[in-house]
Amino acid sequence: MSEQPPFEYSDENGAARGIAIDHADALFAQLEWDVNYAFNSVSRGVVNLHAGEYDISSAVSPADDLREQFYVSDHPLYEITLSAIRLASTMPVTSAEQLSDKPYAAIFENSFAFIERRLTQGTTLPQRYNVDSYEQGIRLVSLGRLPYFLTYALSDLPDSNVHLEVDTLMTLPVYLIVSKQHPEGQALMLAVNRVLTK
Numbered sequence: 001m002s003e004q005p006p007f008e009y010s011d012e013n014g015a016a017r018g019i020a021i022d023h024a025d026a027l028f029a030q031l032e033w034d035v036n037y038a039f040n041s042v043s044r045g046v047v048n049l050h051a052g053e054y055d056i057s058s059a060v061s062p063a064d065d066l067r068e069q070f071y072v073s074d075h076p077l078y079e080i081t082l083s084a085i086r087l088a089s090t091m092p093v094t095s096a097e098q099l100s101d102k103p104y105a106a107i108f109e110n111s112f113a114f115i116e117r118r119l120t121q122g123t124t125l126p127q128r129y130n131v132d133s134y135e136q137g138i139r140l141v142s143l144g145r146l147p148y149f150l151t152y153a154l155s156d157l158p159d160s161n162v163h164l165e166v167d168t169l170m171t172l173p174v175y176l177i178v179s180k181q182h183p184e185g186q187a188l189m190l191a192v193n194r195v196l197t198k
Helices: 019-031 042-050 064-069 113-119 134-142 185-196
Strands: 057-060 070-072 078-087 103-107 127-131 148-152 164-179
Touching: 019 078, 019 185, 042 164, 064 070, 070 185, 078 134, 103 134, 127 134, 134 148, 134 164, 164 185
Parallel strands: 103 127, 103 148
Antiparallel strands: 057 164, 070 164, 078 148, 078 164
């Protein structure tokens, strides 16, 4: 898992928290599995999944190339919201395509491949600036350094960010994935699918 508040993050005590964790806990409780969460970069997480160090992870709107390497659950575990966070004084956006000629921040780990392919098909290339954390993206927008922060977010921000607005762009399904190299990968995914279809 990667740090993506409010969906998945580690709290001040290092414990996994968030909307995604709540959904995963409910699923794994039905399966009666003991679960330990690990937060890592996406690239390191993929390596660990293929090596069998991790058993299961999640993917937003998995593309065909990911399905070649991973078993993907038949149904999503939950849905995540892609949003643009901006100053209240900045022009609202209603679709990701509106960012095609505007600078924006995004967390390095979030590829947004499903929309950035569309953004690069225009006459101008998107001006993406990678940040290391959600807090860094919020700070750049709050200080007026960049007009938008493209991230997964809820429609409401904490009261401390009253000068910021959240524009919801799209809601996307989040599926569970297991590496096809995992020795018990097929069995793990069959168990997940049995519970997710209930």
